Amino acid sequence: MTKKKKKQLLDEKCINVKINNGMSKVGKTKKNLNLDSLEPCYLYISKSSAALNDIIGSVKKFLKGKINFDADFRIFDALDEINEEDFNNFVSMPSFFSTKKIVVIKNIDHLTSRLLKMLTGLLLSANSKDTGIVFIITASKDKLNSKFIDAVKKVGQIKKLKPPLSDDLRKWVREKSELDGIKFTDRAITVLTESVNFESSLLKAEYEKLCTYIISEKEKIIDEKIVKSLVNSINPSNIFDLVDYLGSRSRGNALKALKAISDKNENLIGIVKLIHRMFKCFLYIKSDGGIELARSYTGNKINAPTYFVRKIVDKYAGYSRNYSEAEIIKVFEILNTYDINFRKGEIEDKKLTQKLILEIINVNISS
Numbered sequence: 001m002t003k004k005k006k007k008q009l010l011d012e013k014c015i016n017v018k019i020n021n022g023m024s025k026v027g028k029t030k031k032n033l034n035l036d037s038l039e040p041c042y043l044y045i046s047k048s049s050a051a052l053n054d055i056i057g058s059v060k061k062f063l064k065g066k067i068n069f070d071a072d073f074r075i076f077d078a079l080d081e082i083n084e085e086d087f088n089n090f091v092s093m094p095s096f097f098s099t100k101k102i103v104v105i106k107n108i109d110h111l112t113s114r115l116l117k118m119l120t121g122l123l124l125s126a127n128s129k130d131t132g133i134v135f136i137i138t139a140s141k142d143k144l145n146s147k148f149i150d151a152v153k154k155v156g157q158i159k160k161l162k163p164p165l166s167d168d169l170r171k172w173v174r175e176k177s178e179l180d181g182i183k184f185t186d187r188a189i190t191v192l193t194e195s196v197n198f199e200s201s202l203l204k205a206e207y208e209k210l211c212t213y214i215i216s217e218k219e220k221i222i223d224e225k226i227v228k229s230l231v232n233s234i235n236p237s238n239i240f241d242l243v244d245y246l247g248s249r250s251r252g253n254a255l256k257a258l259k260a261i262s263d264k265n266e267n268l269i270g271i272v273k274l275i276h277r278m279f280k281c282f283l284y285i286k287s288d289g290g291i292e293l294a295r296s297y298t299g300n301k302i303n304a305p306t307y308f309v310r311k312i313v314d315k316y317a318g319y320s321r322n323y324s325e326a327e328i329i330k331v332f333e334i335l336n337t338y339d340i341n342f343r344k345g346e347i348e349d350k351k352l353t354q355k356l357i358l359e360i361i362n363v364n365i366s367s
Helices: 003-019 049-063 084-092 113-125 146-155 166-180 186-195 200-214 224-230 239-248 251-263 269-286 290-302 306-320 325-344 349-361
Strands: 041-045 073-077 101-106 133-139 157-160
Touching: 041 049, 041 146, 049 073, 049 101, 049 133, 084 101, 084 113, 113 133, 113 146, 146 157, 166 186, 166 200, 186 200, 186 224, 200 224, 200 306, 239 251, 239 269, 239 306, 239 349, 251 349, 269 290, 269 306, 269 325, 269 349, 290 306, 325 349
Parallel strands: 041 133, 041 157, 073 101, 101 133
Antiparallel strands: none
8 A cells, every 4th residue: 555545544534433323425435425305404413513514525525536526515604604695696596507406504603693594494495405505514513403403314414523532633643653653652642632622623724733833853752842832722812713714715713713813812922923924825836837836835834844835835725716806906905004003013913913913814805
């Protein structure tokens, strides 16, 4: 087995550790599975946000090549303010490009009662697999509206996802690090898995940060001290999360992350560099050079192994679809303006960075 194949299997193992328990056929990629075999609704419930995000990732992987993502796939997050008219227009308009439209609704337990009532009615009318729409719904709470639950049971499936076992995640770190030529002490592995609250997606992200750090060191040994200095305990204030929220244009989550970081009195100046790098990648991705140019730029900036660079750029490629070229240029105008203000030093760096991020959160093509 090749080294590349082993890495692929380990990555899949990290995800499948928890979603093998109770995962429906939507997340599996069997050869005989197609869009027409999907039921109208799948509701996933878990206290683990990473488990729910992994489900959505598995669904998108299954749908690749089967639907037109631009026209027939939308994600609505109830933590953000969902525009009722926008939602209604998308679900009511038939697809001209795919046999099914896919609607993902995250955090259904935060949906307004009006929209939940509308959704319940849509589900009750979707009484067969011939319906042209499939709802993928996630929730972090068991207690949901009884009429909504009854509607889901009538037309689809409800799956409760269990978090991964700590021993499985520790084993994954040992196997992955050995493959990457890196050594983790036993205590470092324990601290790492506990810091991410045994969330597999977060574990992978933090593992990659640690590897990016240690790869240029002569002694490639990660101990407890290194983990504690580089890995944030699980909380909404991680600056990497904030950058991702900006990339995905998740306005509500970005505002919450910014507030959480500010409340903890963390230094925000470092985030400007991350934002600049991400939007610079967006420009490269949308240029004639495309992905390869973005990979070259990112590789030069972070000095990381090729497969780390590929993962970062692939993530940015997805985010780049959320911004037009005009909006990206507008963000750079904002960054340049604030760069001058940073150099002047007339306003405290932290407050200036907060203002900068708020402007980027609110950027739009008409601004």
